Amino acid sequence: MKRVFLGSIIAAAALQANVYELGRVEVVSQTDISQNKATEVIDAQVIKETESKTIVEALQHIPGVFIDHSGAKNQMDVRVRGFKKSRVPVFVDGIPVYVPYNRETDLGRFTTYDIAEISVSKGYTSPMYGANTIGGAVNIVTNKPSKTFEGEVGAGIFSGDGHEEYLTLGTNQGTFYGLFSLSNYQRDYFNLSKDFTDNGHQKGKKRTNSDNKDRKLNLKVGYTPNDTDEYSFNYIVQRGEKGQPYYAGDLTAPFVGAGMRNRHWRWPDWDKTSYYAITKTALGNMVTLKTRFYRDEFYNKMENYGNLPASATATTPQDTSEYDDYTLGGNIELGIQLSAVQLLKFSVSQKNDYHKDISSNSPNADIKTSGTTRSYGVEYSLKATDALTWVVGASYDKNEVKKAQYRDATRTYVEGEHPKYDSDALNPATALYYTLSDATMLYGSIARKSNMPTLTERYSTRFDTTVPNPSLKAEKSLNYEVGVEHKLNNEHLLKGAIFLSYSDDFIASVNIGGGYSQSQNIGKEEHKGVELSLDSYWTDALSSSVAYTYIDAEVKDNMNNPYVSDIPKHSLVARAKYSPLAALDIIPQIRYESERYVRSEAIYSDYKTKEFFLMDLKIAYRVMKDLELSAGVKNLFDKDYVYSYGYPQEGRNYYANVRYSF
Numbered sequence: 032m033k034r035v036f037l038g039s040i041i042a043a044a045a046l047q048a049n050v051y052e053l054g055r056v057e058v059v060s061q062t063d064i065s066q067n068k069a070t071e072v073i074d075a076q077v078i079k080e081t082e083s084k085t086i087v088e089a090l091q092h093i094p095g096v097f098i099d100h101s102g103a104k105n106q107m108d109v110r111v112r113g114f115k116k117s118r119v120p121v122f123v124d125g126i127p128v129y130v131p132y133n134r135e136t137d138l139g140r141f142t143t144y145d146i147a148e149i150s151v152s153k154g155y156t157s158p159m160y161g162a163n164t165i166g167g168a169v170n171i172v173t174n175k176p177s178k179t180f181e182g183e184v185g186a187g188i189f190s191g192d193g194h195e196e197y198l199t200l201g202t203n204q205g206t207f208y209g210l211f212s213l214s215n216y217q218r219d220y221f222n223l224s225k226d227f228t229d230n231g232h233q234k235g236k237k238r239t240n241s242d243n244k245d246r247k248l249n250l251k252v253g254y255t256p257n258d259t260d261e262y263s264f265n266y267i268v269q270r271g272e273k274g275q276p277y278y279a280g281d282l283t284a285p286f287v288g289a290g291m292r293n294r295h296w297r298w299p300d301w302d303k304t305s306y307y308a309i310t311k312t313a314l315g316n317m318v319t320l321k322t323r324f325y326r327d328e329f330y331n332k333m334e335n336y337g338n339l340p341a342s343a344t345a346t347t348p349q350d351t352s353e354y355d356d357y358t359l360g361g362n363i364e365l366g367i368q369l370s371a372v373q374l375l376k377f378s379v380s381q382k383n384d385y386h387k388d389i390s391s392n393s394p395n396a397d398i399k400t401s402g403t404t405r406s407y408g409v410e411y412s413l414k415a416t417d418a419l420t421w422v423v424g425a426s427y428d429k430n431e432v433k434k435a436q437y438r439d440a441t442r443t444y445v446e447g448e449h450p451k452y453d454s455d456a457l458n459p460a461t462a463l464y465y466t467l468s469d470a471t472m473l474y475g476s477i478a479r480k481s482n483m484p485t486l487t488e489r490y491s492t493r494f495d496t497t498v499p500n501p502s503l504k505a506e507k508s509l510n511y512e513v514g515v516e517h518k519l520n521n522e523h524l525l526k527g528a529i530f531l532s533y534s535d536d537f538i539a540s541v542n543i544g545g546g547y548s549q550s551q552n553i554g555k556e557e558h559k560g561v562e563l564s565l566d567s568y569w570t571d572a573l574s575s576s577v578a579y580t581y582i583d584a585e586v587k588d589n590m591n592n593p594y595v596s597d598i599p600k601h602s603l604v605a606r607a608k609y610s611p612l613a614a615l616d617i618i619p620q621i622r623y624e625s626e627r628y629v630r631s632e633a634i635y636s637d638y639k640t641k642e643f644f645l646m647d648l649k650i651a652y653r654v655m656k657d658l659e660l661s662a663g664v665k666n667l668f669d670k671d672y673v674y675s676y677g678y679p680q681e682g683r684n685y686y687a688n689v690r691y692s693f
Contacts, residue, residue: 049075050147051175051251053263053309053321054124056168057150057157064420065374065412067157068464068474069514069528071095073149075174080608080618082649082663082686084195084216086141086149086171091622092604093151094562094578095530099597102678103291105275105298107139112153112530113558113584113598114166118482118506122160122170124265126307126325131356131384132400133487134163140271140301144185144197145212145249147174154512154530155422155462155476158408159364161380162428165482165508165534173249173265176201176208180693187688190681191241193218195688210251217244224671224682231292231677232339233279238681240274240297259313264306271301277339280677286629286638287677290494293338295345300332321364328357353389358382372415376424378408386486395444398436400486405429420464429455430483435490435501449490454505456481475513482506488538488550497540498549506552508534524566532558539586555587556595575607594637597674599624614653618663621646629676643672662687 057067071093083089087107090096099108099116108116117134120127129136149171156164182200189195197214223236233239246269253263275296282292307325314320334348342349360382367375382404390396410424435449460478467473484503491497514528536552543549560582567575580602584595606620626639649663662685669683 049174049177051124051173051263053253053261053311054147054170054172055150056122056125056159056170057152063374064372064414065157065376065410065422067152067155067422067462068472068516069152069154069462069476069512071151071153075147078143078146078149079690080616080649080651081606081620082647082661082665083143086138086143086146086169089143089146089149090138090151090169092576092578092606094564094580094604095153095528095560095582096151097580097598097602097624098674100674100678100680102276102673102675103278103294105273105678106135106137108135109138109169110598111151111167111169112532112560113582113595114532115597117485118163118166120160120163120168122168123267123305124173124307124309125160125170125323125362126305126327127161127358127360127382128303128305128327130329130331130354131358131402131486132354132386132388133491134485137271137301140245140269140273140303141171142214142216142245142247144214145174145199145210145247146171148172154510154528155460155478156480158406158410158424158426158458158460159362159376159378161362161378161382161406161408162404162426162430163482165480165506173251173267174199174201174210174212175251175253176203176210178203183690183692185688185690187686189218189686190684191218191221193686206255208251208253208255210249212249213247215244215246218242221681221684223679224666224669226669226671227279227679227682231279231282232277232343233679236682238679239277240295241276243273244271246270259319260311262308262310264308267303267305269301269303271298273298273301276678278677279679284638284676288496290496292677295336295339295342296333297336298331298333300330302328302330304328317368319366319368321366322362324361326357326359330355351391353391355387355389356385358384372413374412376408376410376412378406380406380408384486390438390442393443396438396442398438398445400435400490401433402486403431403433404483418466421461422464423459423461425457425459427455427457428481428483429453430505432486432489432501435486437490437499449499450501452489452502454483454503456483456505456507470518472516473514474516476511478510480508480510482508482538484538484550496547498543498547500550503538503550504536504552506534506536506538508532522568526562526564528562530558530560530562532556534558537586553586556584557587558582558584558595572610573607575605577603577605579603594628596628599627599642601625616649616651618649618651619646620648627674638676640673640676643670644668645670645672657692659690659692660688661690 095112097110099110111119153167160168184198187195195216199212201210220241248268250266255261278292305327310322312320331354333352336342336345337349362380364378386400388398406428408426412422431453432451439446462476464474483505490499510532512530517525534556537556540548541551564578603623609617622645625642646667647665651661653659
């Protein structure tokens, strides 16, 4: 069989019919002059081949993206080029879904059964996303049916008494479409590596308090009256539960707070509900209007059973912490095709955040915090020549705090409000793309971006260990990137990028004495590094993908903690797909990470985690065209490794599943 050019395969995957086009913010079409050619995309096929059950697992295959595990909250997120989760907003179909209070979300709770693609913007990020994209943006795009009747049903089992079930049904009747997706993923525990030795509060290989359950319902209906217009409504419900695995590190470690070491917590409720409508309307031949309107709800309940080890057998919580948050927002985008080679876009977005901290002591002590963020964006794209495209954009963002209540010293009633301050920033950016030849494309970008302080950073006392700082200023970052995309021998696609980011007024936790810390604008943070990837199509039976990242990140003006934690300086992810038979796929993959500085309690710490090398293996067999059986093993060599000190990850584990598509 004649070999197919690799770039065409990648382009076809990115433009697959089942992608919900309205859910994209930055276009990926090669024919659209506003395309961000530096955006990285993981599609549904790669998600399935790598057995990525959560968004976190899928994103680790993109260079420059690292898993960020908050062990003391059992929360899995990612860092992008070293920027932590609250600096990299997460969107679903262009709708921001992060928690209003701290602008974070637990991506370990976001499963991939209904996902068509995940895009990551890093250096240049379109101003159409809105505010707070200092570290980039992650957009999760859901499925859209493309056939008169289609669907997928699957089930599986895995180590730790785990099981999964999912069902997707869809129809596209031309003028209207509908989608129903339901999934359940849960397990009772996970096992640690044979190399783990009892430490801290963890005894034995069966990880204590490591259960989780995640269920999701996705309903989508849409109306397409003609070739240019589309109107859709989406309803997504997520219901989660999770335990908090016990601390399993040195109980005397000075860089880990005693409260964190002795936590006996669990979350019986981690719930999200999203309602959103997205529309696209052609206003004549040259103008397109796009809108997004949404309500995103988040309810979180944490139960505290007291300090370990005394509370290890407790069945009744001593107290609870409940967040009941929601966001109302919208975005209007106007695209004007000035000519065949010029495109102008305008956007206006507003996000109203409401946070309620429910007191376990008294209903009179429920405190409310709220704020509004507005963003005004403009982007101009010019295809100056057949080889050269120039994109320039800017956004003006403003954050206003509306309410900031606090409790009295006994935490039994609302005593008053903190001072309220606003923050704003102007964020210009530009990118150039130059096609040197049929095989080579060069690009470069400069972007000034910002990040408004979160409500948590301004007002949270973090269990009476932090002094609020309402007057925090917005962080600002100047980001440089140059890159190349080169096709080798018509069968290999090489990508490379060099990036450098300078952040001013960086917000960090600073030790202010007396056992207290405070969020402050401490000065500069610098991130610099290199990303390389190579996708290869060796034969009809063999393909591979390799991604390497080098990153060096440091805080310039904070001697209490000069290191940016949770970032490996070197990382490598690679996989291959070998199909000796048309119906059989053998997929090995490896991952290497060097040491990371650990997150510390606002004091100096030069402790590093250990480097690790992991290997996974998957075998998939198609009994018939639409019926696939697969089985595999993760962490094949049973390595003991951590992302967050004191919270070891899963040892060798197995899975088997069946999938039927129609």
